[in-house]
Amino acid sequence: MPRRRRHEPRPKLPESGVLDWTSSAHWSREERPCRYCGKLTHLRDSARKPAHKTCAEDALRRQAEEAAAAYESARLA
């Protein structure tokens, strides 16, 4: 698996709002606490951090909304 550079932007949420985590890169044998909700998960996000898929989707959606809101308020200022 290629290593991500630290400053590389986070993956964007697809139009469908659903991430494709079918790749084995998103699976670990070891259960770890989700970085968002703290419940145990075998899943890993694109940075290999423990995360539920639904939690990551919610986080990406929230980031997109916050970015849009920040852009909107900067544009109106």
Ligand SMILES: [Zn+2]
């Ligand atoms: Zn979670």
